[in-house]
Each structure stands twice: as structure tokens, then as C-alpha cells.
Amino acid sequence: MAIDSRNFQAPKGTRDFYPQDMAVRRYIENVWRTTSINHGFDEVEGPMFEDLDLYTHKSGPGIVSELFQVFSGKDKAEIEQIQKTGQAPFALRPEFTPTLARMVAAKAAELPRPIKWFAIPQHFRAERPQRGRLREFLQWNVDFIGDDSPKADAEVIATAVVALKSLGLGPNSVRVKVSHRHAVAALLRKAGVIEENLQVAMELLDRRNRMSALDVQSHASTIGLDIHSFDRMAQDAVLLRGSTLGGVKILRNQVHELVGDIYLVLDLKEELRTLGVADWCDWDFSIVRGLAYYTGTVFEIHEASGAERAIAGGGRYDNLIESFGGPKLPACGFGMGDVVLGLVLKDNLLLNPEKCTKRPHAFVISAGQDAADAELPGLVASLRRAGFHVRHSYKASRDIGKQLAEARKCFAIAAVILGDKLEDRLVEFKDLDAQSQETIAIDAISVKLKEVIRRNDDSK
Amino acid sequence: MAIDSRNFQAPKGTRDFYPQDMAVRRYIENVWRTTSINHGFDEVEGPMFEDLDLYTHKSGPGIVSELFQVFSGKDKAEIEQIQKTGQAPFALRPEFTPTLARMVAAKAAELPRPIKWFAIPQHFRAERPQRGRLREFLQWNVDFIGDDSPKADAEVIATAVVALKSLGLGPNSVRVKVSHRHAVAALLRKAGVIEENLQVAMELLDRRNRMSALDVQSHASTIGLDIHSFDRMAQDAVLLRGSTLGGVKILRNQVHELVGDIYLVLDLKEELRTLGVADWCDWDFSIVRGLAYYTGTVFEIHEASGAERAIAGGGRYDNLIESFGGPKLPACGFGMGDVVLGLVLKDNLLLNPEKCTKRPHAFVISAGQDAADAELPGLVASLRRAGFHVRHSYKASRDIGKQLAEARKCFAIAAVILGDKLEDRLVEFKDLDAQSQETIAIDAISVKLKEVIRRNDDSK
Numbered sequence: 001m002a003i004d005s006r007n008f009q010a011p012k013g014t015r016d017f018y019p020q021d022m023a024v025r026r027y028i029e030n031v032w033r034t035t036s037i038n039h040g041f042d043e044v045e046g047p048m049f050e051d052l053d054l055y056t057h058k059s060g061p062g063i064v065s066e067l068f069q070v071f072s073g074k075d076k077a078e079i080e081q082i083q084k085t086g087q088a089p090f091a092l093r094p095e096f097t098p099t100l101a102r103m104v105a106a107k108a109a110e111l112p113r114p115i116k117w118f119a120i121p122q123h124f125r126a127e128r129p130q131r132g133r134l135r136e137f138l139q140w141n142v143d144f145i146g147d148d149s150p151k152a153d154a155e156v157i158a159t160a161v162v163a164l165k166s167l168g169l170g171p172n173s174v175r176v177k178v179s180h181r182h183a184v185a186a187l188l189r190k191a192g193v194i195e196e197n198l199q200v201a202m203e204l205l206d207r208r209n210r211m212s213a214l215d216v217q218s219h220a221s222t223i224g225l226d227i228h229s230f231d232r233m234a235q236d237a238v239l240l241r242g243s244t245l246g247g248v249k250i251l252r253n254q255v256h257e258l259v260g261d262i263y264l265v266l267d268l269k270e271e272l273r274t275l276g277v278a279d280w281c282d283w284d285f286s287i288v289r290g291l292a293y294y295t296g297t298v299f300e301i302h303e304a305s306g307a308e309r310a311i312a313g314g315g316r317y318d319n320l321i322e323s324f325g326g327p328k329l330p331a332c333g334f335g336m337g338d339v340v341l342g343l344v345l346k347d348n349l350l351l352n353p354e355k356c357t358k359r360p361h362a363f364v365i366s367a368g369q370d371a372a373d374a375e376l377p378g379l380v381a382s383l384r385r386a387g388f389h390v391r392h393s394y395k396a397s398r399d400i401g402k403q404l405a406e407a408r409k410c411f412a413i414a415a416v417i418l419g420d421k422l423e424d425r426l427v428e429f430k431d432l433d434a435q436s437q438e439t440i441a442i443d444a445i446s447v448k449l450k451e452v453i454r455r456n457d458d459s460k
Numbered sequence: 461m462a463i464d465s466r467n468f469q470a471p472k473g474t475r476d477f478y479p480q481d482m483a484v485r486r487y488i489e490n491v492w493r494t495t496s497i498n499h500g501f502d503e504v505e506g507p508m509f510e511d512l513d514l515y516t517h518k519s520g521p522g523i524v525s526e527l528f529q530v531f532s533g534k535d536k537a538e539i540e541q542i543q544k545t546g547q548a549p550f551a552l553r554p555e556f557t558p559t560l561a562r563m564v565a566a567k568a569a570e571l572p573r574p575i576k577w578f579a580i581p582q583h584f585r586a587e588r589p590q591r592g593r594l595r596e597f598l599q600w601n602v603d604f605i606g607d608d609s610p611k612a613d614a615e616v617i618a619t620a621v622v623a624l625k626s627l628g629l630g631p632n633s634v635r636v637k638v639s640h641r642h643a644v645a646a647l648l649r650k651a652g653v654i655e656e657n658l659q660v661a662m663e664l665l666d667r668r669n670r671m672s673a674l675d676v677q678s679h680a681s682t683i684g685l686d687i688h689s690f691d692r693m694a695q696d697a698v699l700l701r702g703s704t705l706g707g708v709k710i711l712r713n714q715v716h717e718l719v720g721d722i723y724l725v726l727d728l729k730e731e732l733r734t735l736g737v738a739d740w741c742d743w744d745f746s747i748v749r750g751l752a753y754y755t756g757t758v759f760e761i762h763e764a765s766g767a768e769r770a771i772a773g774g775g776r777y778d779n780l781i782e783s784f785g786g787p788k789l790p791a792c793g794f795g796m797g798d799v800v801l802g803l804v805l806k807d808n809l810l811l812n813p814e815k816c817t818k819r820p821h822a823f824v825i826s827a828g829q830d831a832a833d834a835e836l837p838g839l840v841a842s843l844r845r846a847g848f849h850v851r852h853s854y855k856a857s858r859d860i861g862k863q864l865a866e867a868r869k870c871f872a873i874a875a876v877i878l879g880d881k882l883e884d885r886l887v888e889f890k891d892l893d894a895q896s897q898e899t900i901a902i903d904a905i906s907v908k909l910k911e912v913i914r915r916n917d918d919s920k
Binding site: 011083098106166384 | 465466482485502506527546573577607783820845852
């Protein structure tokens with residue numbers, strides 16, 4: 001048969017995950033998942049695509065050009081709709097919050113409260129790919145719904161921090177910048193912005209690092225915002241950063257003077273201290289988050305040097321569930337993407353292969369005798385059926401040293417060598433971490449493996 | 461602010477995974493992943509959408525109407541293309557094999573051989589949703605590339621079987637039906653089909669269970685296929701099913717007579733025996749698999765009663781990598797979807813909540829004293845920071861019995877009760893499986909938890 005051969009590539013801004021890339025991805029996902037579960041969040045998922053209206057309902061028609069649109073090739077009506085309107089019925093999800101709000105709204109009456117959910121969905125944005133920003137990415141979402149207290153804000157932030165800590169990062173390498181929409185609004189009012197322009201001013205603050213100083217200045221003046229005065233006040237407010245618990249009373253007055261009644265901000269600080277993560281957090285009242293639906297606390301997590309885009313962002317969105325047909329339910333949460341986080345972990349040398357790889361429990365070696373070659377496949381299969389991760393060489397060489405090198409290369413915990421003693425049903429068992437070796441009965445391999453695996457688990 | 465409230469639903473044929481649904485999904489995925497890794501396969505992933513051409517290249521233009529098509533809303537040219545041609549540049553992946561072939565072809569020179577990969581991607585098909593078939597589903601893919609021997613076929617089949625066994629199924633509830641394209645072709649030739657009609661005849665065999673007997677008969681006669689004669693021969697061939705190893709020689713003659721030189725089939729049988737899964741497998745030469753790219757062994761896994769669609773299907777595809785611009789590399793693999801498997805597990809009562817849930821290590825209870833209430837959040841947070849899965853009640857009640865009931869409901873392994881003895885830094889520690897209780901120092905909780913968790917792991 002003649003082969004009609006052709007080369008294809010992955011679409012622009014998407015990724016192929018070869019085994020080493022996938023090991024890193026699963027390692028990060030596992031830390032996200034375990035941390036969420038440890039903090040009492042339950043995992044949820046939704047469809048990869050949703051009604052396009054779900055996104056315009058939340059973000060306005062402007063979002064359409066940022067979306068990948070989807071239609072069924074089977075349905076003539078859908079194709080005709082696009083031909084007529086230029087718009088498809090579905091969109092690949094650009095974020096998880098609308099799906100979450102829809103799911104909560106649909107079952108609000110029967111779900112136990114509070115609703116503590118996490119998800120690790122893939123997202124899609126029709127943007128120009130650049131460093132830290134792709135067209136397809138993973139995003140860890142953590143949401144605490146049904147609690148309007150700073151306790152919930154703090155728990156959500158603590159969950160993010162504990163995951164970053166588990167990944168090897170520390171408060172010197174990443175910082176949580178905490179702000180509050182009320183505080184930012186108060187500062188903006190003091191800097192000359194009238195009520196109707198507050199939302200526009202917040203959007204300007206959110207985008208300012210991607211604009212020239214001149215553009216910021218010019219946009220600011222059109223809405224009456226004295227940007228220098230704002231920055232001066234925000235910097236003063238940031239003095240809160242270093243506050244100790246004893247200093248809270250003084251700060252309370254200072255803050256009250258600056259930005260009005262924002263006791264929530266100080267309560268949040270105390271909650272963060274209770275949860276043991278206050279040393280990762282700074283106040284930064286120039287943080288507003290772009291999305292219009294945030295209503296209170298907002299925060300971003302950045303690499304300490306500020307070199308990369310935000311690692312994570314989130315906040316309180318107390319009106320969103322209601323806007324998707326649900327009851328009025330206070331909520332807060334965050335999203336953390338895999339792209340920027342991956343860059344930060346790589347820059348901090350925190351992604352070594354051994355840590356990300358699932359270590360084989362045993363690497364089975366034939367010393368080359370016919371009996372050993374014949375025994376190997378059945379032994380490997382029986383150990384796998386018993387639940388062990390077992391590998392062996394596919395190379396022609398029966399050189400024991402070369403096979404042991406292969407075992408070490410894939411980080412095997414133990415090696416089992418089938419050789420001359422096989423006629424007495426004996427094998428060599430080599431603990432590759434302890435570098436010890438002993439002759440054991442072939443039937444004792446399982447028990448021996450469990451011992452070595454347990455020792456390995458304990459030493460973590 | 462007036463809320464513009466609106467109800468939305470998940471698109472037809474897609475699923476919302478609430479916590480209990482997601483627990484089941486992750487349980488199945490974990491068994492798939494662990495079994496793959498134990499068998500020496502490495503995980504890979506690709507983009508959620510690919511160039512639409514990738515699929516028409518492999519399956520012909522007919523596939524377009526089965527696809528969800530994708531385009532960027534940012535790119536005017538893409539919208540104009542659809543308006544002109546009715547066809548978008550990208551498609552949501554309906555299967556993983558084209559992505560796999562593309563990825564192997566792109567790095568064929570540098571990848572170590574054999575290439576043993578697995579993936580658990582989501583797939584999308586623009587079909588009418590029905591029992592066992594949705595528009596969005598998960599599919600476990602296992603592929604063994606670079607080995608043309610029956611050993612590879614057998615290892616791939618064994619990997620599927622071991623996963624089903626881990627999920628609680630046995631050879632009485634599911635059967636692997638093994639066939640070989642050469643054998644089916646030989647039987648079809650004997651039943652009157654000429655060479656040019658073989659592919660059409662195989663497609664007919666693949667679709668026959670979804671057609672009326674009359675339609676099958678009528679299509680068969682147009683290609684000269686004596687369907688009754690074929691069935692009789694296929695049934696005779698199926699007598700291989702009960703063969704013992706001793707009977708192989710007789711069977712070899714019997715098979716040779718029936719379908720020509722198909723020693724590969726019998727060698728496969730011996731390999732399946734070596735890997736300890738022969739008792740799950742039957743020969744069934746009416747199995748052909750619909751896709752044109754299979755070249756040798758093909759197999760399907762069915763619920764024993766035959767009531768559901770196939771749980772899995774796969775086979776050998778020795779020309780596919782080459783057709784995607786790679787070298788000529790023999791390959792075999794299978795796909796197993798989550799929808800039919802989920803139905804079969806449910807019907808067999810194999811999805812109880814306790815098995816699918818991540819059990820909390822500790823449920824922390826306040827007996828209601830102010831000191832206990834004050835201690836709880838910090839204790840919970842410190843245990844979580846130490847890597848434990850910790851929950852507590854969000855209810856107002858401080859009744860210990862009610863809180864213990866809540867602990868048992870979420871399958872917590874232990875309960876920690878903060879009460880009167882807190883002033884001496886003592887707590888009650890309750891092992892909820894062993895139903896034993898003791899008073900311990902608050903600082904000893906971690907050590908005690910590790911003991912109880914280990915006991916729990918050992919009893920699995």
C-alpha cells in the first residue's frame with residue numbers, strides 16, 4: 001500500500017507534552033490536588049466548551065474576540081448561524097468561574113454549605129502567544145462559596161500558599177499581594193475620581209503595567225484621576241506591610257484615615273496570621289484585578305522580583321452566583337495557571353526529573369541464561385498484577401552492569417537479577433538506594449519490595 | 461447594583477462533574493494511570509484541538525460531520541474561511557491516535573525505543589448522545605510502538621485487563637474478544653468476497669450489530685459475501701476459545717485449514733498465557749474494528765452479557781506513524797472510554813462512595829469551650845501545612861456526637877476532640893476504624909496520625 005505521508009504540527013500556542021513534560025505537569029497537578037483536598041475542598045469539573053452566551057453574559061460582548069469558538073460539523077443550522085452572524089453557538093472555556101457559577105446555581109438548594117470546590121481545568125484564549133501566556137493552559141481554581149467572612153478569604157489564600165510551599169517555593173521567592181476593592185475605591189475617590197468613573201479607573205490600574213507612563217497619565221486625566229497622588233497614598237497604605245499584631249491598633253487608625261472603614265482588611269491580616277501564612281503576604285492597594293465582578297478582597301501572587309506575570313490572582317465575588325440564576329451567595333476564590341508557575345519553578349531549579357518521575361519499584365534483569373530469559377516476562381507480569389511498578393531492559397545486551405545503569409537512570413528503587421541460582425528458585429535482590437544486595441527466594445520478591453518501598457516512603 | 465440574572469445549562473452531550481461524580485472519575489483515572497505506569501508506559505498529552513486536516517488525512521473527508529470544529533474569534537480570516545467553505549481550521553480531537561502519530565513522527569529520531577506511551581485525553585464527537593455514547597468523554601489510550609511481535613499485542617491487552625481487575629471486574633463479567641485482520645480476511649475470502657471488497661466487507665462486519673438483519677443481508681450480497689457461510693466459519697474458528705496449551709498443535713492445524721497462515725494468532729495466545737490474562741480472552745473472528753488503519757491483531761473488550769457497547773477496542777496499526785511523516789514503525793494500542801466502563805462498574809456495584817473518596821486523615825472537633833473554638837483554626841491549618849487531609853464541621857452545633865457523625869459520614873480515619881483538657885495541652889484522639897480513643901498531647905497529633913494512616917494503608 002502506498003503511504004500518503006504528511007507532516008503536521010501542534011496548533012500555535014498549544015503544547016505537546018512528551019513524557020518528561022507530562023511528568024512535570026502531573027507533578028504540579030498532584031501538588032495542587034493534594035493541597036486542595038487537604039484543605040477540605042472537593043474536586044469538580046465541567047464541559048470543555050460552553051454556550052458562548054455564558055461568557056458574554058459575564059464579561060460583555062467584547063470577550064468574543066478573545067475566545068475560540070466551537071460548532072458541530074453535523075448541524076447545518078450551526079454552520080448557517082456562523083455564516084450569517086460570524087458567531088458560533090459554543091466557546092472553549094477561557095476561565096472556570098462561569099461554569100462554576102452555573103453549576104452552583106443549578107443545584108444551590110441541595111448542595112451542603114459552605115461549598116468548597118476546586119478544579120484543574122484546561123482553558124483556551126485566542127491571544128497572541130508570548131512568555132507566560134499560551135492559547136491553551138491549565139488553571140487551578142479554588143473557590144469557597146457561602147461564607148462572607150475574612151476567614152474564607154484567608155483560607156483560600158492559605159491554600160495557594162501551602163501549594164507553593166509544597167512545590168519548594170518560599171516567602172523570599174514569591175509574595176502574595178493583598179488588596180481590597182473598597183480600599184482601592186476610597187483611594188481613587190481621594191485622588192479625584194467620581195463614582196461613575198471608578199470601574200474605568202480600576203481597569204486602568206489593572207492594565208497600567210502593560211502601558212506607557214504617558215498613556216497611563218493621559219487616560220488618568222480624562223477621568224479626573226491624579227495618578228501621582230493615588231500612588232503616594234497607595235504607597236503610604238502599603239506601610240501596613242510590615243505590621244506586627246501589636247501594631248494593628250495604630251494601623252487601624254492610619255488605615256481609617258487613609259481609606260475609610262476597611263476593618264475587613266485588618267481582620268483578614270489576623271486570619272492570615274492564624275493560618276500561618278501572614279509572612280508570605282503584603283498589602284498592596286494598587287492591586288485591583290481586571291474583572292468587573294470582584295466585590296471585596298482581591299489578591300495576586302507574584303514572583304518576588306516581579307519579573308514574570310502574576311502566578312495567581314483571585315478575590316471575592318459576592319454577586320456572581322446570583323447573576324447566573326442562583327441565590328445570593330458570597331464567594332471567593334483564585335486561579336493559578338501552569339505556564340507562569342512552570343517558569344518560576346524552573347527558574348528556581350525546583351523541577352528536577354527524579355522529583356517529578358514515578359520511580360519504578362523494581363527493575364528486573366536477566367543475566368542472560370535461557371532459563372532467566374524465559375522466566376522474566378512471567379515474573380514481570382505477576383509483579384505488575386500484584387500492583388508493583390516494574391520495568392526491564394528492552395536492549396539486546398544481557399550485561400548486568402549495563403542493565404543496572406538503566407535501572408538507576410529511571411530511578412528504580414530495587415533491582416531483581418535472574419541468574420544461575422534460578423534453578424533453586426533464588427534471585428539477587430538489590431536495594432538501589434541502600435546499595436545493599438542479598439539472595440532471596442523468587443516467591444519472596446513481593447514482601448521484600450514492600451519493605452523497601454516503605455523505607456523509601458518513610459525517608460521522604 | 462441590579463443583577464442581570466440568567467439560567468444556563470451544560471451543552472447537550474456534555475457533563476457537569478459535581479464532587480461525587482468527580483470522585484468516581486478520578487478513581488477510574490487513577491486506576492488507568494497507575495496500571496499504565498506499573499506496566500512501564502509513560503504518560504503523554506497533546507492539544508485539545510488540532511488542525512482539522514489531521515483528521516481528514518487519517519479518516520477521509522467523511523469525518524468532518526462527526527467533528528466539533530474550532531476557530532479563533534480574533535482572526536477575521538478564519539471566520540471568512542468558514543463563511544466561504546463551511547469548514548473551520550481546527551477540530552476538537554475525536555480520538556488520540558492522530559496526535560500520537562504526529563508526536564512520534566516529529567521526534568522519531570530521538571525517542572528511545574520501544575516507545576511505550578499512555579494518555580487519558582478528553583475527546584469530542586458531534587454525534588447524537590445515547591446510552592454509552594456522549595459528545596464529550598474521556599478515553600484511556602495505551603500504545604506500544606516499535607515492536608511488531610505478539611509480545612507487544614499481549615502486553616497491551618494485559619494492561620487493559622489488569623486495570624479492569626483493579627477496578628473489581630473479573631473474567632466472568634468482562635471478556636476480551638481477540639481477532640486478527642488476516643484471519644478475518646481469509647474467512648471473508650472463503651465466504652466469497654474478492655480482494656477489492658475486503659475493506660467494505662470489514663466495515664459491514666463492524667457495523668452489523670447496529671443494523672437490521674435484512675440490511676446486513678442486502679449489503680452483504682452486493683459485495684458477494686455469503687454472510688451465513690462467514691458466520692459458520694467464524695463460529696468454528698471461535699472453538700479456539702477453550703484451547704489448552706496442549707491443544708495448540710491440533711488447533712494450529714485447524715486454524716491453518718480455516719484461515720491460512722495465522723501463526724501470529726496462536727503465538728499471541730501463548731503470550732497472553734505467559735502474562736497471566738489468557739483466561740479473560742476469547743477468539744472471535746467476527747471482530748474487525750471499523751477503522752481502516754488496523755493491520756493485524758484487533759480486539760474489543762465487552763461486558764460478558766454483551767448488553768453494552770464495547771468497553772475498549774484496539775489493535776495493531778503498523779503503517780500509521782509512517783503516514784504522518786515518521787519512519788515505518790510497527791505499533792499497537794487500545795482506547796478505553798469512561799462512559800461505557802462507568803455503566804458496567806455501576807451495574808456491577810463497584811463504585812461505592814468510600815472507595816472513590818479521599819478519606820480525611822483527621823476530623824477536628826471543638827467541644828464548645830471558648831479555648832477549644834479559638835484553638836481549632838490554627839491547629840487545623842498547622843496539620844494541613846504538615847501535609848494532612850483535615851476537615852472540621854461548619855455547623856453551629858458543638859455537640860460532639862453530631863460532629864463525630866459528620867466525621868464518619870466523610871469517612872475520616874481519625875477524630876481529634878478539643879475540650880476541657882486543652883489547658884494542659886491535651887486532646888482526645890479517636891481512631892474511627894478501630895473505635896479506640898486515648899488522651900494525647902496536642903503536639904503528638906502528627907505522630908499519632910501517621911501511625912493510624914499507616915495501619916489503614918496496610919489493611920488495604
